[in-house]
Amino acid sequence: MRASSPHEYSPLISKLESIFTLTEEEREALLSLPMQVAALKEDQDIVREGDRPSRCCLILSGLACAYKVTGDGRRQIVSFTVPGDIPDLQSLHLKVLDTSISTLTPCRVGFIQHEILHDLCRRHYRFAAAFWRETLVDAAIFREWTVNVGRREAYHRMAHVLCEMLMRLRAVGLAEDHACELPITQAEFGDALGVSTVHINRVLQALRSEGLIELKDEQLNILDWERLREVGDFDPTYLHLQREAPR
């Protein structure tokens, strides 16, 4: 664990910049936020359900996920994170965590104290609005996942998350037009989509044999974006990626 250097904030800053233009003062304020940086291995819990954290975690690099475990020990991943996400930003206002957050790949994670963030939000309403907005986009993704899991068959479900991940990774500069690194195992996809690993395997084979995707060696290649979008019934509105007027 070491302190942050200025460039560490770049995933967060570019994410905020993608929504509205930061003033010089705001950029300064962000860059001077004290943050503890840690490098984590894969499959490590960053925080756990039931924790009462005093800080938030900013994913600087790598993939992570938020998940819950049912009484009989089955895991449901409720969202994937991409760099620039703060998956436990909710803890700023909800004392007890109701989800765990775990790395899927090795990650660099920045920890920022709650008080620091509260100060920032109190001083600049635009930051409060920006962070609040982040949590609202998260919520929109949760809603879409409920729809995905509740009303689409596994084949379509899979197409849908692949579309989502590509768009989200592209938004933070981690994907080409129709390709990206996607180091997610079939078991993890299963936990995310509420489907058994075996079935995920079959569904992926179907998508491959239909000529929609290539997925091998942690590398996703979307061969027919238009048809994958249709199959996944994917409409990116819920990701709220468009630039909007500042508040």
Place this chain on the structure above:
Amino acid sequence: MRASSPHEYSPLISKLESIFTLTEEEREALLSLPMQVAALKEDQDIVREGDRPSRCCLILSGLACAYKVTGDGRRQIVSFTVPGDIPDLQSLHLKVLDTSISTLTPCRVGFIQHEILHDLCRRHYRFAAAFWRETLVDAAIFREWTVNVGRREAYHRMAHVLCEMLMRLRAVGLAEDHACELPITQAEFGDALGVSTVHINRVLQALRSEGLIELKDEQLNILDWERLREVGDFDPTYLHLQREAPR
């Protein structure tokens, strides 16, 4: 549509009061919020996916739901609302709505202009925090629903929502210890749980014959709360109902 009288705000005020104590000034500020009140019939859309609303809707009485429709026309309800909820509070920071909101029963709904709420939040950070928190609790509910739909069988899923609804209604004074009005049809439960109406029917019969619940004439009676909780794998933590220290 008519203007609000003071007592209209009571569902919202008691909800906020259940989280932290309002100062006299804050209570004043809330009561003086201009709000347009409308009485809606059942099964009416309040707002629709794709809308760009300039106001939020506060459910004053009745049940409503947020839902999305898939490309092939199947509806997924992503959450139920109870009085005091502001199901499109997200629209304060996300321009385009990604879900529709519809009444399930006749409802009284209050509309509050975005500017008014933004002003309030800017002037009193505690309100920003309180409303922000509301949206975070919503998000927690979405997450739990993903788990419910993704990892539990229909029988357990149903038990889970019944527990959730009882707790939420109790929190706003609309339920006894183990009973409440619950005017939700089996088709609506189906859309909420990602299950066909027919199967909802069978699952309800099972819950009834196990002696766990009575559900008839829009009246839910939980006969064995402890076992229903177990069957539904229900842990209310995610509802974040406990009183917390002010911010």
Place this chain on the structure above:
DNA sequence: CGTTTGGTTGAAATGTGTCAAACTTTGTGG
């Protein structure tokens, strides 16, 4: 009183889970 809405039932079709085994790739220590 007929019509609509919501609930109930049965039988057949099907998507998905489970189990168990084999295969492939990756990582690691000797």
Place this chain on the structure above:
DNA sequence: CCACAAAGTTTGACACATTTCAACCAAACG
């Protein structure tokens, strides 16, 4: 650098939860 273990992927057969379809019933309603 090989050998072995561990992790991830693939396959087939079978079980089962849930859907679909179609009909019927009961209560509410205008």
